[in-house]
Amino acid sequence: MESSFGALATYRPCWTDASGGLAAGPDEDVVTMAVAVARAVLNGDPVRHVALVSRQSIPAVGRAAIASALNLSETAVVETVAGGAVSLVDALLASEPGSLVIGVEVGPQPSAAAVITRGGTGVSAAGHAEHGLPAGGSGGRHDDPRFIRERAWRPLLEALDRDRKAVAITGIPPRAIRELADDRRLVESPDLDGAPAPLFAAAAMLAADVTGKLVALEGGSGAAFELRELGWPVTRLQRHETVQLPAPPSVAAEIAISLSAYERAFEAKVGLKAARCDCGELSLPPRSHCLKCGRQNATRLVAIPHAGEVYSVVTVRVPLPGLSVPYSIAIVSIDETPLRLLSPVTDARAGSVAIGRRGELVLRRLATREGIPDYGYAFQPTEAVAS
Amino acid sequence: LRNVAIVGAGMIPFGELFGTGIKEMLPGAVAEALASVDKGMERAEIEAAWFGELTTTDGFPSGVLADSCGLLDIPVTRVENACATGNDALRNAVYAVGGGYFDVALVVGADKTRESSPGATFWDWMGLTRDMAWDYPLGLIAPANFALHVARYMHEYGITNEQMAMVAVKNHANAVNNPKAHLRFPITLEKVMAAPRVVDPFGVLDCCPQSDGAAALLVTSTEVARRYTDHPVWVRGVGLGVDRVMHAHKADMTTFPATTRAAGRAYAMAGIGPADIDVAEVHDCFTGVELMNYEDLGFCDRGEGGRLIESGATQLSGRLPVNPSGGLKAKGHPPGATGIAQCVELFDQLRGKAVNQVDGAHWGLAHNIGGPTAVGAVTILEADGA
Numbered sequence: 001m002e003s004s005f006g007a008l009a010t011y012r013p014c015w016t017d018a019s020g021g022l023a024a025g026p027d028e029d030v031v032t033m034a035v036a037v038a039r040a041v042l043n044g045d046p047v048r049h050v051a052l053v054s055r056q057s058i059p060a061v062g063r064a065a066i067a068s069a070l071n072l073s074e075t076a077v078v079e080t081v082a083g084g085a086v087s088l089v090d091a092l093l094a095s096e097p098g099s100l101v102i103g104v105e106v107g108p109q110p111s112a113a114a115v116i117t118r119g120g121t122g123v124s125a126a127g128h129a130e131h132g133l134p135a136g137g138s139g140g141r142h143d144d145p146r147f148i149r150e151r152a153w154r155p156l157l158e159a160l161d162r163d164r165k166a167v168a169i170t171g172i173p174p175r176a177i178r179e180l181a182d183d184r185r186l187v188e189s190p191d192l193d194g195a196p197a198p199l200f201a202a203a204a205m206l207a208a209d210v211t212g213k214l215v216a217l218e219g220g221s222g223a224a225f226e227l228r229e230l231g232w233p234v235t236r237l238q239r240h241e242t243v244q245l246p247a248p249p250s251v252a253a254e255i256a257i258s259l260s261a262y263e264r265a266f267e268a269k270v271g272l273k274a275a276r277c278d279c280g281e282l283s284l285p286p287r288s289h290c291l292k293c294g295r296q297n298a299t300r301l302v303a304i305p306h307a308g309e310v311y312s313v314v315t316v317r318v319p320l321p322g323l324s325v326p327y328s329i330a331i332v333s334i335d336e337t338p339l340r341l342l343s344p345v346t347d348a349r350a351g352s353v354a355i356g357r358r359g360e361l362v363l364r365r366l367a368t369r370e371g372i373p374d375y376g377y378a379f380q381p382t383e384a385v386a387s
Numbered sequence: 388l389r390n391v392a393i394v395g396a397g398m399i400p401f402g403e404l405f406g407t408g409i410k411e412m413l414p415g416a417v418a419e420a421l422a423s424v425d426k427g428m429e430r431a432e433i434e435a436a437w438f439g440e441l442t443t444t445d446g447f448p449s450g451v452l453a454d455s456c457g458l459l460d461i462p463v464t465r466v467e468n469a470c471a472t473g474n475d476a477l478r479n480a481v482y483a484v485g486g487g488y489f490d491v492a493l494v495v496g497a498d499k500t501r502e503s504s505p506g507a508t509f510w511d512w513m514g515l516t517r518d519m520a521w522d523y524p525l526g527l528i529a530p531a532n533f534a535l536h537v538a539r540y541m542h543e544y545g546i547t548n549e550q551m552a553m554v555a556v557k558n559h560a561n562a563v564n565n566p567k568a569h570l571r572f573p574i575t576l577e578k579v580m581a582a583p584r585v586v587d588p589f590g591v592l593d594c595c596p597q598s599d600g601a602a603a604l605l606v607t608s609t610e611v612a613r614r615y616t617d618h619p620v621w622v623r624g625v626g627l628g629v630d631r632v633m634h635a636h637k638a639d640m641t642t643f644p645a646t647t648r649a650a651g652r653a654y655a656m657a658g659i660g661p662a663d664i665d666v667a668e669v670h671d672c673f674t675g676v677e678l679m680n681y682e683d684l685g686f687c688d689r690g691e692g693g694r695l696i697e698s699g700a701t702q703l704s705g706r707l708p709v710n711p712s713g714g715l716k717a718k719g720h721p722p723g724a725t726g727i728a729q730c731v732e733l734f735d736q737l738r739g740k741a742v743n744q745v746d747g748a749h750w751g752l753a754h755n756i757g758g759p760t761a762v763g764a765v766t767i768l769e770a771d772g773a
Binding site for chain 1: 506507509510514518519520521522523524525526527528530531534535536538539542583584585586587588633634635636640
């Protein structure tokens with residue numbers, strides 16, 4: 001099996017937990033991280049197939065949310081795969097040209113990576129190995145790291161290393177990678193595991209101009225590919241400034257939902273689409289009755305720019321059941337349109353964004369309402385250019 | 388059309404009335420209003436009632452009013468129009484009496500905001516005022532709702548925190564004398580500005596309290612007014628205005644078009660302008676909102692609200708005293724009762740009997756702005772005689 005990278009992107013959140021490690025934001029999940037990284041590799045080419053690989057469970061609305069947020073055509077297929085690094089390599093090597101392959105890890109090493117594949121021979125399969133060991137790292141009494149390392153991962157690595165030693169080992173905890181590497185020199189890549197890890201390692205190889213073999217390990221399985229060509233564009237999404245995770249709401253409370261209202265709003269709210277009337281007038285949320293020309297139901301949904309500027313913003317500091325405080329909420333003027341959107345401010349310390357600040361509307365889980373993730377757009381301020 | 392008079396007005400003291408239910412508050416306010424009628428009025432003389440209540444307490448509002456006040460033989464209509472509820476209830480009664488359908492009507496406003504915790508009340512109000520899919524889960528609580536306007540207003544016109552704090556200091560000072568006020572203590576500029584933050588740019592002393600309260604007015608036709616008093620107060624103008632319900636759709640957030648629309652209608656009906664007003668009770672739910680109201684009601688030019696409060700013009704001793712009762716800020720804010728209580732204050736002012744009497748007050752104005760800043764109401768009252 002062969003494939004080729006078109007464009008590749010990696011994403012790491014900017015939030016930190018109590019230990020100082022990077023953590024997924026309070027409004028991030030597998031869907032929002034997948035969309036964030038996928039948008040960075042899409043360049044307007046039609047995508048026919050999306051494979052989202054993650055060890056985390058994906059919400060029932062996840063596929064629809066990804067299709068809306070990426071503005072996919074009606075015939076495009078979004079496939080979700082429960083798995084880690086090996087599943088991602090399999091999905092990559094099996095993909096048709098023009099596929100989007102995304103890996104997301106929300107856990108302790110939150111990250112996401114995506115690649116658009118092209119036809120060609122830039123990446124070729126370099127072996128697949130299974131071991132009869134039911135090792136899954138599922139925790140509990142079967143979670144014995146040295147046993148798994150010695151009886152699963154080391155034999156798998158030896159089998160995949162046969163012709164030529166790997167320059168990247170990915171998918172398993174960073175400590176195990178170091179122990180298995182012995183004295184070989186690996187490409188320097190962030191300490192990550194799970195589905196996005198092979199793409200982070202590939203990005204590191206591209207950045208270092210290193211071709212060679214990449215091994216992915218996951219439970220009792222291993223897969224390898226050979227990166228044979230360099231020069232593909234890599235986008236690295238990582239903000240300079242980190243933000244401490246807020247404390248959870250002091251009083252838990254269920255935020256009510258109307259499923260009817262949620263369903264009616266979904267395509268416009270998750271896709272960031274306005275209604276455009278035959279007369280040209282835009283409305284957001286979509287109006288069926290045009291306020292300019294008076295036509296009824298003469299509208300269609302159109303994607304609108306994500307860039308915008310803060311018209312007004314306030315910071316709520318008083319405790320409120322069901323919400324973490326403080327939080328900032330803004331009215332954002334959307335570029336190239338007369339439209340504005342009420343949006344929470346994200347990826348920034350509460351109170352740090354002022355009127356006039358520019359930024360992007362990014363898909364986030366704005367609330368979980370009676371167990372249902374409520375996706376919509378938050379305002380992510382543009383960072384000052386690092387000096 | 389006939390002129391309409393107010394011949395009686397009363398209210399119970401506003402506050403956190405944990406020990407008093409709505410069924411006790413309503414008869415309390417109605418009894419006060421009846422007792423204030425100079426020549427007396429029997430309950431049985433009331434021909435119809437309008438009841439303004441924002442959130443239902445203890446069940447079906449019209450029935451609760453009729454049942455608790457012994458008014459089963461008259462028609463009762465509940466009015467709900469967000470924070471403009473009180474003045475809108477009066478407006479509807481004025482149309483019915485002015486139109487000749489009734490000679491004597493009761494207008495009651497009440498709310499029991501402290502029947503639930505303050506945080507729960509915020510969620511309840513968001514449910515009343517926000518788009519369920521787009522805005523409701525974002526936590527745009529009532530103070531944030533107004534703060535989004537005031538933040539932009541401060542940005543465009545250079546309004547300062549100190550100018551906003553002056554509103555709180557003034558209204559608290561006025562409330563000290565008012566036995567019906569919820570917060571009867573003076574405060575200083577320093578205290579207001581150093582108070583814990585609720586929603587920037589508002590600290591806790593920039594915000595009105597969440598109050599329980601009830602207030603009532605007795606309105607009559609010209610034909611029967613003198614049967615009840617030799618000093619009626621005349622309802623000369625009523626106006627209601629609305630605006631876009633989503634903040635994202637408000638083109639200029641430094642003004643409340645709902646107020647300007649309501650005020651335009653009320654001034655036109657009364658045949659007067661802002662310069663004629665002697666005393667005003669305006670919707671100071673948050674300090675900065677009072678400054679915006681000055682502009683929307685025509686008391687000063689756009690952007691001049693900060694300078695107007697600084698000039699002292701709206702203090703009791705100024706040329707246009709605003710909120711002599713203490714306003715929502717210090718008298719309290721039970722939304723359904725708020726507009727009615729403003730008219731109770733103006734009834735006393737225009738009859739020369741207010742605790743903080745404005746000398747020679749002849750024209751009075753009451754104003755509300757509310758909901759998702761999408762409804763405004765203005766009532767203009769005139770003293771009897773030239």
